[in-house]
Amino acid sequence: MLSRAKKKMMRIEHGDDSAPADLVLTGGRVHTLDARDGLAEAIAIRNGRITRVGDNEDIAPLIGRETRVIGLRGRSVLPGINDSHLHGVWLGTMWPHLLMDQLTAPPAEMTAEAGHGHGHGGPGPRLERSADRRAAILRTGELLASLGVTSYTEPGLGPGEDGGPTGCFGSEALRDYADLAAEGRLTARVTALMLFGELDGASSLEGFTRGLREFAPPADVPGWFRVAGVKIFADGIPPMRNAWTDEPYVDGTYGGLLVEGATAERREADLVAMIEAAHAAGHQIGVHATGSRTTRRVAEAFRDAGARDGRDARHYIIHGDLLHPATLAEMAAAGIGLNTQAGIAVATEEMVAAALGRDALRHAWPVRDALTAGVPLCLSSDAPVLSPDWRKGVAAAVTRAGLDGTVRGAEQRIALAQALRAYTATPAWQDRAEAWKGTLKPGKAADLCVLDADLFDVEAAALPEVPVALTVVDGRIVHEL
Template identity: 30%
Template sequence: MEKKWTSAVSVLVITAMFLGLSGVDGKAAAERADLVIKNGKIVTLDPAINLTEALAVKGNRIKAVGTTQEMEALIGPSTKVIDLKGRPVIPGFIEGHGHLPALGRVQMMLDLTMARNWDDIVAMIAEAAQRVEPGAWIQGWGWHQEKWDKPPRSVIDGLPTHHDLSGISPHNPVRLTHASGHASFVNGKALELAGIGPDTPDPPGGEIVRDPNGQPIGMLRESAQDFVRDAFERYQAQRSAEDIRAEQTKQVQLAMKKAVSHGITTFHDCGVSLDTIDLYKKLADEGLLQVRLYVMIKPDKTPFENLAAYRLVDYGNGFLTVRSIKLFMDGALGAHGAWLLEPYTDKPESTGLPTASIDGMTRAAAFGIEHGFQINTHAIGDRANREVLDLYEKVFRAHPGQRGLRWRIEHAQHLHPDDIPRFAALGVIASMQAVHATSDGPWVIKRIGEQRAREGAYAWRKLWDSKAVVSNGTDAPVEDIDPIANFHAAVTRRLPDGSSFFPEQRLTREEALKSYTVNNAYAAFEEHIKGTLTPGKLADMVVLSEDILTVPEDRIAGARVLCTIIDGKIVYENDAAIRHGGS
């Protein structure tokens, strides 16, 4: 009883503070609300506030929470009202790791995610080749050889050769990006334009996969993709700058539209160019950023000293923050690019690929700590994660006066058991993606064996129990940008065949929701304005069709986003039953 009374008092005190009242009795509110949400279940995630049924918004901030009767006292002639009819409201989902331009770009490419096998992909390319002009590039995204129902006819290293694509598209270069984004498959015309032949050496941090005679088969891992990327950019250079910028703007707009339809109110954009940040600033200046962005700079070949001018916090009325640098230590497990301590079980001649030098990474980390940038490093394999933890620890020791840096490891997917406690000890955030566990689960043991998978693959529970901060995302477009599916994966670890992938690593429902809200806000230094539905914080929230914290487990995946509210404004609606308008 004492705890409940304390929480109730906290609600009244907080609400009174923002209303300028001694209590919330509905008699005389000093200011009317712009939006009132009533007759629902307000999941605040604020430990000081009990579950409530109504909420009021003034401007872009949460004004008060409480009972429907209390919030109705704040309704004026111009107040918009949403009657939830018992539905839940939660803090807006924060996409903790995604790729916004790519999310839009793949909507303008061939969708290979549902291809059952290589034959399906060849048929899609054959059809596309009939529609395009000679010389135009054909691009697709999302294939994954481990998800095909049968192997290709000609197999090298578990992969097809380019000859099928080259035969049906001899005059059009074809570039098909792996679902992970860490490999591409191309045809002979693309190899020709990229200057890749039998004598082309593997670049540092990359691999040109070859047949026994040394001929490239069309598969390019990690930095070897740069050859084809450069060839595509030469093709793009024939277009006007206006056309290119218009296409990039459309991609961002498509991505934002998809994000808000899934209840995403903030998007951690993991690795973009300075040119893309310039586009974001332009959109912010024009009031066209529909989703709040927390952006990580991908330096590529940009001198570090040029990055300092791009650091921004709460630009564009709080819609654009750029205060992180994205680094890469290795590739992806699906493409055999993750850097491992021991060889792959299904490729014993390989331990994967480091994609950067330790010296270069150390220089980048030192720049970050000296210029107020958070460092967020992609690391999937256990060797890559250990190297990054070692590097962070070294930099931290060299700067003992720096505290609260909140540096992150993006993915933290496969860990040696000895390294799991180091996240909490060093204050390093494990920026993970729950849905990767269930998407990759059917083939992970094939890659690294059962013991390594059990000890450290997608070790959510172990990291959480070690007191590490675990944040959550989808890695969109690598996976669908669907927080509900991701939440379901975190709490069930359910595979497509109905089994659970090491279920001892599941999170509770409240933990899983916090990983997508509270922890993602913390991972971006934004917990003071986001992550909970607390009076004074930004009015970013989502109305769901089901209470994912309490419904039977088999109904979680069917929950839908009915309404997305950002900055106090309704930016997405998907239910005629939710009415809003004047009181």
């Protein structure tokens, strides 16, 4: 039972709704993941919203004749998981195959498909029809529901990939998402970024600005589908030696940008111009940036764009493999987010060391340093590069242990609560939706994930073995063991 002081604090903090609930979960560990790290025993839901969070006695008056009551028996309730960087159409086509499974070749022979420079590899024919794309999206929805994922970001769909080899990333996929949302068929809330260049490939300033001017994305479906902004691929990845770095690769090169241009200076100027144009158009921007020079230059460009109009743009760096302390400080000061994958860190550290030397690892995937600096941190899967199972991502972030048990970058391990927020509350911030989702508070969306254990009794390394017992989206049960 909660102490009287805790109960009083929660009643002061949360307003009550006295109408009978549609669904009540009672007798568990409800982790609100709010700023106070609140812990409760029970939660009540009505009309797709959380109406009360408290102890069993607080919730009992809300149980009516039509209320479904689920006894948790000590199990843990979390806010619905928000995978803030997941390729939904592609995952639905690829699953259960993962690109990281291809990491069996030595670094020099590593294919573009095997890292988070995804390439376009994978089994299956090209998706030509809307019906095939919709089926892939719905398949991903079923998979994510079984994992407790209630929101995700589709990071890069648009005309830059309309002729792409997979058919998973073109502009028609945006319309398929919007149609499914309007039909009420999505079981996870989707945020999307537009893509005006090639996936993991070249883009040009001319093509990018033309896309900003001419491409009209589908209208939002409130609460379920929203086109938030644009995705830019700035560079490649360190193991492929095509990330732009301040430190030299072992062969004496420094990589470069993917943006088209006759010289390095022209490519840099055009990347900055893309960021400025997208910001001026009112878009949120996510930039795939991995090399230390790229992450630094992108952070500076975000800072400068924001300084011109003072807009709370919530731009963010995607992956951010190599981030120097000065870049993290710049990001924190300018409110620039970091969206990264702990599983990639533990899987590819040796490849980065082989490409850049072990000294470069001092600045590799510095998630703890990012949090200490005050950078908003989102952890994500990048599925189907990695598994969409967030439990594996949390375990990797907390332990920094690979599949073989080897700990890599131990100094960058973070606490369990920090990792959980990076899959819930902070992605809601990235989505500009922190006012209505991401934590468990009255008035917020009833998006929940129930684990079949008490989190306090589970070691982080064992978290992937804990089943997801229940997933609730908008007050509706979409998965139940």
